[in-house]
């Protein structure tokens with residue numbers, strides 16, 4: 031069974047799961063398994079796993095293939111920030127590490143369908159500001175339309191995300207390729223499942239990555255559009 035024993039809720043968000051890797055920033059909790067936000071609806075928990083496998087995230091320790099490095103190149107757009115760098119050669123199409131963070135859900139009334147009213151069960155999870163709306167470390171994990179047969183809150187759109195702003199692993203330091211000289215995206219986010227069957231985002235190599243190379247993904251036009259007001 032999914033349980034609070036197994037998946038820590040974020041009341042103690044600053045607590046490290048384990049000793050963080052070198053160059054981990056103070057004030058961010060280091061995770062080795064996903065953490066569930068305190069307000070996460072229990073009705074959505076079964077969506078994060080398969081029917082056959084109970085939700086039981088196993089620890090994923092920091093891989094020896096990557097390290098966290100401060101960006102020292104002044105021409106790099108994230109100069110002075112952290113980055114994720116290969117410490118050894120990584121072959122093409124390799125799972126580098128999962129993207130761990132705090133799992134959270136946003137429920138929104140389906141105003142596009144006025145005939146449908148939000149499920150009363152959903153109302154207790156709705157309203158109030160979204161604390162993840164401005165996070166630079168928030169990835170979308172699963173979206174359900176109001177009419178999706180899997181949606182336990184009919185009449186309500188559901189969006190589940192994983193936010194590593196306050197708690198995460200080294201994957202939170204992967205930068206976007208845009209503006210990094212000579213570089214394209216050599217890695218990408220993929221939806222995957224952990225050994226315990228849990229749905230998660232992962233960082234995969236797209237090509238061979240040499241020792242010393244920075245791992246770079248595309249955050250997507252939508253990510254940048256939301257920050258610059260420009261979707262092109």
Ligand SMILES: C[S@@+](CC[C@H](N)C(=O)[O-])C[C@H]1O[C@@H](n2cnc3c(N)ncnc32)[C@H](O)[C@@H]1O
Pocket residue numbers: 107108111112113166167202203204205206207208209210
């Ligand atoms: C998920 S974090 C990546 C890790 C970040 N560099 C750090 O030290 O925590 C996303 C943030 O990194 C920076 N960033 C990543 N890629 C960038 C790029 N191509 N151009 C400008 N800023 C970038 C931006 O500040 C962005 O909000």
